[in-house]
Amino acid sequence: MVSLFxxxxxxxxxxxxxxxxxxxxxxxxxxYLLSLSLVIVLFNIFLFTLxxxxxxxxxxxxxxxxxxxxxxxFMDTYHVxxxxxxxxxxxxxxxxxxxxxLSFKLLLYVLFLGVLPAYLVYRxxxxxxxxxxxxxxxxxxxxxxLLVIVLLLLSFSKFYTSFxxxxxxxxxxxxPTYWIYSIGKYISLVANRGEVEFKQIGLDAKISPPNxxxxxxxxxxxEATRADHFSLNGYxxxxxxxxxxxxxxxxxxxxxxxxxxxVSVPCMFSLYGRDDYxxxxxxxxxxxxxVINHTKQVAILWRDNNSDSKxxxxxxxxxxxxxxxxxTICDIECRDEGMLVGLDRYIEQHKNQDILIVLxxxxxxxxxxxxxxxxxxxxxxxxxxxxxxxxxxxxxIANAYDNAILYxxxxxxxxxxxxxNYQNSYxxxxxxxxxxxxxxxxxxxxxxxLPYFMAPDAQTHVASLMWFGKNNQHKVDEEKSYSQDxxxxxxxxxxxxxxxxxxxKMDILK
Ligand SMILES: [Zn+2]
Numbered sequence: 088m089v090s091l092f093x094x095x096x097x098x099x100x101x102x103x104x105x106x107x108x109x110x111x112x113x114x115x116x117x118x119y120l121l122s123l124s125l126v127i128v129l130f131n132i133f134l135f136t137l138x139x140x141x142x143x144x145x146x147x148x149x150x151x152x153x154x155x156x157x158x159x160x161f162m163d164t165y166h167v168x169x170x171x172x173x174x175x176x177x178x179x180x181x182x183x184x185x186x187x188x189l190s191f192k193l194l195l196y197v198l199f200l201g202v203l204p205a206y207l208v209y210r211x212x213x214x215x216x217x218x219x220x221x222x223x224x225x226x227x228x229x230x231x232x233l234l235v236i237v238l239l240l241l242s243f244s245k246f247y248t249s250f251x252x253x254x255x256x257x258x259x260x261x262x263p264t265y266w267i268y269s270i271g272k273y274i275s276l277v278a279n280r281g282e283v284e285f286k287q288i289g290l291d292a293k294i295s296p297p298n299x300x301x302x303x304x305x306x307x308x309x310e311a312t313r314a315d316h317f318s319l320n321g322y323x324x325x326x327x328x329x330x331x332x333x334x335x336x337x338x339x340x341x342x343x344x345x346x347x348x349x350v351s352v353p354c355m356f357s358l359y360g361r362d363d364y365x366x367x368x369x370x371x372x373x374x375x376x377x378v379i380n381h382t383k384q385v386a387i388l389w390r391d392n393n394s395d396s397k398x399x400x401x402x403x404x405x406x407x408x409x410x411x412x413x414x415t416i417c418d419i420e421c422r423d424e425g426m427l428v429g430l431d432r433y434i435e436q437h438k439n440q441d442i443l444i445v446l447x448x449x450x451x452x453x454x455x456x457x458x459x460x461x462x463x464x465x466x467x468x469x470x471x472x473x474x475x476x477x478x479x480x481x482x483x484i485a486n487a488y489d490n491a492i493l494y495x496x497x498x499x500x501x502x503x504x505x506x507x508n509y510q511n512s513y514x515x516x517x518x519x520x521x522x523x524x525x526x527x528x529x530x531x532x533x534x535x536x537l538p539y540f541m542a543p544d545a546q547t548h549v550a551s552l553m554w555f556g557k558n559n560q561h562k563v564d565e566e567k568s569y570s571q572d573x574x575x576x577x578x579x580x581x582x583x584x585x586x587x588x589x590x591x592k593m594d595i596l597k
Contacts (some may be wrong), residue, residue, distance in 0.1 A: 088150050089208065090131040093263060094124050097155050099382040100162040108254050119246045122239045127261060129232040134267075136228045140221075140489055141213060149205045155263040156201030156536040160193050165319060169266040171273040253410055254404075285371050288358060289378030292579075292586040294441070297384060300558070302441040302582050303434065303513035305502055308352060308449030309495060309521035310393055311535060312550040314341065316485075316492055319552070324467065326492045329500035336563045341524045341551035342570040347536045351522040352397040352447070354563050355571035358588055361539075369398070375575045376403050379443060382584055386437035390426040391447040400445070409449075419458055423498045427505055434509065441582055442513075446502070450495055453525060453534050454488035460494035481528045488527055503554050510556030516581055520571060521549035553595075566597045569595055 100155055105123075109116045120168060158169050216224065240247050250257065277425050289404055296536030314320050318327045319337045339368055340404060344354035344361040354364045358375040380403055389400035392408040408414040408426045415424035426446045454474040467486035506515040524546040526532035535546045551569070555561055576593035579586065591597045 088205070089152065090128045090135065092204055093131060093155065094128050094151075097159045097262040098127075098260075099159065100166070101262060104257055104260055107113065108257065115246075119243055122228050122243055122246075123250065123486070125234050126239050127264070129236050130264065130470070132228060133232045133349040134264075136225055136232070139216075139225070144213070145208055145211070148208045151267070152205045152208065153197070154266070156197050156199075157193075158262055158266050159200055160196040162260055162262065164192065168256075169441065170259065170270055171269045171276060174266070174269050174273045178410055180299070210243045221523050236570070253412070255410065258575045286373065287377070287498055287587040288373045289381055289584075289586040292378050292381040292584050292588075294382050294384045298441055298514070298583055301439070301513050302385075302443075302516070303506065303509050304441075304518065304578070304581055305443045305506060306443070306578070307499060307502060307519040308355075308393075308445065308447045309519060310448050310452045310551060311523060311525040312451050312492065312495065312521035313524035313527075313545050314339070314521075314548045314550045315545070316489060317550045320550070324489055326489050327492070327496045329496050330552070333500065333503055335503075336553045336555075336561070337565055338553075338563075339565055340549040340568040341519070341520070341549055342568070343547050343549045344571040346523045346539055346542045346546045348394065348522050349397055351571060353399055354383065355520065355522075355574045356399045358575055360572040361570065373402075374399055375578050376400065376443075376445075378579065378586060378588060379582060379584060381586075382582075385443050385582060386433075387440040387443045387445075388433060392421060392423050392426055392449045393447045393452070396445075396447065408471060418461060420449070422461065423495070424501060427501055430505060431508075443578075443582070448495065448498070450521070451491045451525060453488075456484070456491045459487075460489035464490050464494045464497070466490060466493060476533045477526065484527050488525070499552075506554070506556060510558065513556065515556035515557035516559065517554040518574075518577070518581075519553070520551045520574060523547065523550050563595060 105120065109119060111117050111120070117440045123244045134146070135148065138144075146589050162169065240463065255447075274533070302355070303427050314541055316322050316324075316326060317337075318325050319330060319335075320339055343351050344364060345351040350364075350366070353369040353374070354361065354368070356376060357369045358372060359363055359365075359368055376389075376399060380387055387403040389396055389403060389405045390408050391400075392414065393405070394409075396405060406413060409421055411417045411421060414425035415420035415428050416422045423446070430444065433444070449459060454476050456471050465488045469483050470487040470489075471483040471491065473479065476484055499517070502517050506517055524544075525535050526537075526543060526545050529545060530545065532543065532545075536541075537543075537546060539547065553563070573593055573595050576590050579589045580594035580596055
């Protein structure tokens, strides 16, 4: 009954959002939405049954009903999403701020959606069951609801794929499922972060005098691109046909901070070097984007076609380009090139300002390398067309991987092309760094993520290069060994940011 109550009374925002995407009068939508509602009800039944027992069921349901009345109110009124950050915000809110949120409407919500149903739950008489009976009825309910969910998912698999993948934000307003999930996520985040206090750095950051001409910098974060598969680094195959035509600085010995996206991406933007970086410290300290942001003189934008920014862009504008609602260049998946669409407008909107744009690529994300490029980039064949890499020959894996590099070569040349349009009015720079490398079957190793000390060169020696506009050329020793530790200071140097956290010795361009 409580599960039904939620779907009927606590999900106004959810249905409002869903109906915008799937209007009732179109096609089979009414059937899909009925099935979706049933799946949500059954899913809640499943969850509640898991934690139910004679002594726990009532208190748990009462708490969930009351909290959901609040979340309903805030979602319906402020169109907020109750995610982990919102929970964090809520917990860090002081009484003054909370009082500001009180209203008569909130009182009605809490009374009718919270207190009243909670009272009814309290009044229910539980039927005493023997231990055996209780277990049996629980298992029956768990398996039964799970079975029907699976059947519904399979029967309308196309709808559910679209619902879950193309319209990911829709699920953020399912009440109470999403706030319960968010609390779990928040707890695990806090547990991982320990007692470390969040630290601001570079509050003294300043660009003085202001840059003339202004700076336009695009940082591209590559995905799983090992250095030795770039022909620029001497690879036997031509995998950089477009980049080789450009005047670039190609770092032959560039090393990653970690062997996975989740380590390398936050680490390269952090003040800490690989030796003293940890997830805890990284999350608890501002990064180079924050420092540049402190100058209030640079427009910053992060566009992401990978998973997300791994916490780096939490305090700067972030745009998700993984889905067709934002990314306009999608075939079997959304392409990195789509992140360039609309950048001209962004630059136009921020003229008379320095600009920093970060593009986080899908790049060579494994194991399905064959999906990472449009058909016309399939130059090396035959390609391994499964994610079960061990079933493919080494050659066909490398073929698929190299085709994906060809697409990155094209993407990076497009970025350079975009910057060329501005090189007369800006100091333009592109800085490309792959997050980590990739094993392609050498010694039976695939993918990446080995502990750093035992990772082969293939996973840590990454592709990296820079391109400058005609008015701001730099001379750099391409043979010298650099690492992702250099990004923090090189970026500050590129914008002429003066701050106590800037270390000239770590700036590649100094
Ligand atoms: Zn990665």
